[in-house]
Amino acid sequence: MIALKNISKTFNAGKPNEVKALGKLSLEIHEGEFVVIVGSNGSGKTTLLNLVAGTILPDTGTISIAGNNATKLTDYQRSKWIARIFQNPLSGTAADLSILDNFRLAALRTKSKGLTIGKNENFKALVREKIAALGMGLEDKTEQPIGTLSGGQRQALTLLMSVMDECKILLLDEPTAALDPRSAENVICTADALIKQYSLTAILVTHNLKDAANYGTRIIQMGEGEILKDIAAKEKAKLKQAELFEWFG
Amino acid sequence: MGLYLSALLQGLCFAGIAFGIYISMKIFNIPDITTDGSYTLGGVVTGIMLTHNQPGWFILLAVIGAGAVAGALTGIIHTKLKINALLAGILVMTALYSVNLTILGRSNLPLLSLPTLFSVLNVLTDPNQNSLIILSLFVAALTLLIGYLLKTDFGIAMRATGNSEQMVRALGVNTDRMKIIGLAIANALTALSGYLITQFQGFADISMGIGVVIIGLGSVIIAETLISWMQITSVWWSLVLVLAGAVIFQLVLAFTLDIGVNPNLLKMVTAMFVLIIVGLPRLTSRQA
Numbered sequence: 001m002i003a004l005k006n007i008s009k010t011f012n013a014g015k016p017n018e019v020k021a022l023g024k025l026s027l028e029i030h031e032g033e034f035v036v037i038v039g040s041n042g043s044g045k046t047t048l049l050n051l052v053a054g055t056i057l058p059d060t061g062t063i064s065i066a067g068n069n070a071t072k073l074t075d076y077q078r079s080k081w082i083a084r085i086f087q088n089p090l091s092g093t094a095a096d097l098s099i100l101d102n103f104r105l106a107a108l109r110t111k112s113k114g115l116t117i118g119k120n121e122n123f124k125a126l127v128r129e130k131i132a133a134l135g136m137g138l139e140d141k142t143e144q145p146i147g148t149l150s151g152g153q154r155q156a157l158t159l160l161m162s163v164m165d166e167c168k169i170l171l172l173d174e175p176t177a178a179l180d181p182r183s184a185e186n187v188i189c190t191a192d193a194l195i196k197q198y199s200l201t202a203i204l205v206t207h208n209l210k211d212a213a214n215y216g217t218r219i220i221q222m223g224e225g226e227i228l229k230d231i232a233a234k235e236k237a238k239l240k241q242a243e244l245f246e247w248f249g
Numbered sequence: 250m251g252l253y254l255s256a257l258l259q260g261l262c263f264a265g266i267a268f269g270i271y272i273s274m275k276i277f278n279i280p281d282i283t284t285d286g287s288y289t290l291g292g293v294v295t296g297i298m299l300t301h302n303q304p305g306w307f308i309l310l311a312v313i314g315a316g317a318v319a320g321a322l323t324g325i326i327h328t329k330l331k332i333n334a335l336l337a338g339i340l341v342m343t344a345l346y347s348v349n350l351t352i353l354g355r356s357n358l359p360l361l362s363l364p365t366l367f368s369v370l371n372v373l374t375d376p377n378q379n380s381l382i383i384l385s386l387f388v389a390a391l392t393l394l395i396g397y398l399l400k401t402d403f404g405i406a407m408r409a410t411g412n413s414e415q416m417v418r419a420l421g422v423n424t425d426r427m428k429i430i431g432l433a434i435a436n437a438l439t440a441l442s443g444y445l446i447t448q449f450q451g452f453a454d455i456s457m458g459i460g461v462v463i464i465g466l467g468s469v470i471i472a473e474t475l476i477s478w479m480q481i482t483s484v485w486w487s488l489v490l491v492l493a494g495a496v497i498f499q500l501v502l503a504f505t506l507d508i509g510v511n512p513n514l515l516k517m518v519t520a521m522f523v524l525i526i527v528g529l530p531r532l533t534s535r536q537a
Binding site for chain 2: 053075077080082091095096104110
C-alpha cells in the first residue's frame with residue numbers, strides 16, 4: 001500500500017543549522033496494516049509521516065502509494081488516498097464553520113468542490129446518524145461552529161470525518177497528545193474501531209507506550225532518522241508494555 | 250434629508266468594497282490593500298468605456314474582469330513568491346496607479362451627459378429615488394450571488410481555507426489556487442464599487458481610490474461587531490450585516506457633516522470612527 005525506497009531528507013542543507021532528519025530509509029507497509037511508530041523527539045517519526053502525507057518532499061528516493069508513484073505529489077494531491085489526523089485538534093477542523101460544513105468538506109476529500117449546494121437534507125441526516133454513533137450527544141449540534149467544541153470532541157469528529165469519503169490510508173500524528181486521559185482513551189478507541197471497520201491501512205505516531213503496546217499490528221522504533229526495530233504482527237502481540245519502556249532505557 | 254439619502258446611496262455603492270474586504274480579510278484572513286488600486290481601476294474602465302459608447306453589459310464584464318486580474322496578481326505574488334500579503338497588495342496598488350492613469354489618459358474624466366446604469370430604468374421622477382431603486386436591485390443581486398457562492402461546496406472550501414489551511418490541504422484543496430481565486434473575487438467586487446460610484450457621481454478620477462480601503466475595513470468592522478454581538482453564524486445574515494455596515498458608515502459620515510464638522514477633517518473623523526468601533530468592545534470587555 002505504501003512503499004518508501006531509499007528516502008533521505010535533510011533540512012537547511014549546507015547551513016549551520018543543517019538537520020539530517022532521515023537517511024536512506026526504506027519501508028514497506030502492506031494493505032490493512034496498522035503501524036505504530038515510536039521514538040524519541042527528533043528521531044524522524046513526524047518527518048516520516050509528513051513524507052507519506054506529502055507536506056514535505058524527499059531529497060532522494062521514491063514514494064509509492066496504492067501502486068502509484070507519488071514521489072512528487074503534494075499533500076492535496078495525495079488526499080485521494082490519505083486522510084490525516086493532526087496532533088493539534090484545532091488543525092483538523094475549521095473552527096468558524098459548522099460541524100455540517102466541516103463534514104461536507106470531508107465528504108469531498110477525493111472529489112472536486114463544485115459550485116452546487118451539496119449540503120442537502122439527505123446529507124444532514126447522514127451526518128447526524130454518523131455522529132450519533134459516536135455516543136457523544138453531538139448529533140443535535142450540527143449547526144454549531146465546530147470551534148465551540150472541546151479538543152477531544154473535535155478530534156473524535158475529525159476521525160469520523162476521515163471516513164466520510166473513500167479512504168485507504170489514515171495517518172495519525174500523535175492524535176491524543178493534546179488531550180486529557182479520558183478524551184485520549186476515547187479518541188484512540190474510536191480510531192481503532194474505525195480502522196478495523198473500514199479495513200484501513202494506518203500509521204500512528206505516538207509517545208504513549210501504553211497505546212503503542214495495545215493497538216496496531218506492527219510496531220516500529222525510530223532513532224536518528226533510521227528504523228531501529230520493526231516488529232510485525234505475531235511478535236507484537238507478545239510484546240509487553242514493560243519491554244517497550246526498556247527500548248527507551 | 251437629501252444628505253442622508255445620498256449617504257445611503259453611497260453606502261450601497263460601497264457594498265462591493267465591503268464584500269471584497271469581508272472576503273479577503275474575514276474569510277481568507279489576508280490583509281489585502283490592492284483595494285485602492287482596483288477600485289479606481291473599476292472607475293476608470295467604466296469611465297473610458299462609457300465615453301467610447303460601449304454597451305452596458307460589456308462594461309460590467311470588463312470591470313469585473315479587470316478587478317479580478319488585479320486581485321489575482323496580488324494573490325500570485327503572495328502565494329507563489331511567498332511575499333507578505335500587505336506588500337504584495339501595495340506593489341499591485343502602486344503599479345495600478347500608472348495603469349489607471351494610462352487608461353484614463355488624464356486625471357479626471359467627466360461623464361455628465363452620457364447614459365449610465367442610473368438612466369437605464371426610470372420608474373421615479375426624483376433622480377435620487379430612482380437611483381435608490383436601481384442600486385437596491387443591483388446590490389441585492391450581488392448579495393444573493395455571493396451568498397449562494399459561499400453556501401456551495403466551493404464556498405465551504407473557501408471559508409475553511411482562512412480557518413485551517415492544514416486541514417483544507419489534507420482534504421484535497423490547493424490552497425494557493427484558492428487564495429488567488431479569493432483575492433480575484435474580492436477585487437472584482439471592489440472594482441464594482443468603482444463602477445457604481447463613477448456612474449453615480451458622474452466622473453472618473455485618478456485619485457478617487459485614495460484611502461478607500463478604510464471604507465471597506467470600517468464597514469466590515471461594524472458588521473463584525475454586530476455579528477459577534479448578535480452571535481450570528483449564518484452566512485446570509487453576515488452578508489446582510491456587512492452591507493448594513495457599509496451604509497451605517499456613510500450615514501455616520503453624513504451626520505458629522507450635517508452637524509457642521511469642517512469637511513477638511515472628514516478623513517480624520519473617518520479614522521476616529523473606525524478606531525472607536527474597534528476599540529469600544531475591547532474597552533468594555535476589560536471592565537467586565
